[in-house]
Amino acid sequence: MKKVILSLFGFLLVSTFTGCIEIFETIVFADNGGGHVQQKIDMSQMAAMMESLKGMDKDKKEGEVEKKEENPGAAGEEMVKGWEELKEIEGITNVSIYQDTVQMIYIVDYDFANESALNKAMSKREQSSTKQKDLYTIEKSSITRSENSTMGDLMESENEETAEMMKTMLADMKYHLSITVPGKIKSVSNKNAKISSDDKTITLEATFKDMTDKTTSLGMKINYKN
Numbered sequence: 081m082k083k084v085i086l087s088l089f090g091f092l093l094v095s096t097f098t099g100c101i102e103i104f105e106t107i108v109f110a111d112n113g114g115g116h117v118q119q120k121i122d123m124s125q126m127a128a129m130m131e132s133l134k135g136m137d138k139d140k141k142e143g144e145v146e147k148k149e150e151n152p153g154a155a156g157e158e159m160v161k162g163w164e165e166l167k168e169i170e171g172i173t174n175v176s177i178y179q180d181t182v183q184m185i186y187i188v189d190y191d192f193a194n195e196s197a198l199n200k201a202m203s204k205r206e207q208s209s210t211k212q213k214d215l216y217t218i219e220k221s222s223i224t225r226s227e228n229s230t231m232g233d234l235m236e237s238e239n240e241e242t243a244e245m246m247k248t249m250l251a252d253m254k255y256h257l258s259i260t261v262p263g264k265i266k267s268v269s270n271k272n273a274k275i276s277s278d279d280k281t282i283t284l285e286a287t288f289k290d291m292t293d294k295t296t297s298l299g300m301k302i303n304y305k306n
Contacts, residue, residue: 104256111262111306113218114193117201121159123184156186163188165204171197194218221306223261227299253288255298263304270300280304 104120160179167175171193178187192198199214217224260281268275273282282302290296 102254102256104258106258106260107216108260109218109223109262113195114191115198116189116191117198118187118189121156121186123156156181156184159186159188162204166190166201169197169200169204172201221263222301222303223259224301225259225299227297255286255288255291257284257286257298258282259302261302261304263306266303266305268300268302270297272296273300 102122104118104122106118106120107115109115156179160177163175163177166172166188173191173193175188175190179185190201192201195214195216195218198216198218202215213226215226217226258281264279265275265282268282270282270284272286273284275282282300284298284300286296286298291298
């Protein structure tokens, strides 16, 4: 994810498409400790805006090759490369990758056999250069998502000036998290999380500014009864 964010940042530096990117992460846990993950990166609003602006730049020379750092599709290519590597992880199966390069929508689905496989997949997906603690802990009647903040860690890894620029450019990007557990939810520690009417799923939305400022966290402990 770090490489993806940096690719998007390079494009946003020369554009006005802030707020046009949304990330959806959906996890369904089974009662055997395994489950299913879907991650969706939706840049369709950006694609629509780019389409409407075609032909408006009269100063661009005909046939001029677009620079990679100005092309948001490069970020999509980075994501797909990373997702392909999920197939190499023990305990990860049924990896399915979908990409619509016109609408700029990218989706990966996969099954995980256990906590270890899930955390290895999440760690590889993050493309982090530093060792991070496991993102998920699966227990008999609870699921815990750590306070680990990819964006917060990314900001801290950059120099102060670059970090501030990134915070500004990426502020309105949205993250949508959905977690379904194999039972009825009794409680959830994150006050911003919403519980579904059937008491089985929590949803949480946050902007990247919320996460980098640490005013909203994606971390939580969900207690449920089987």
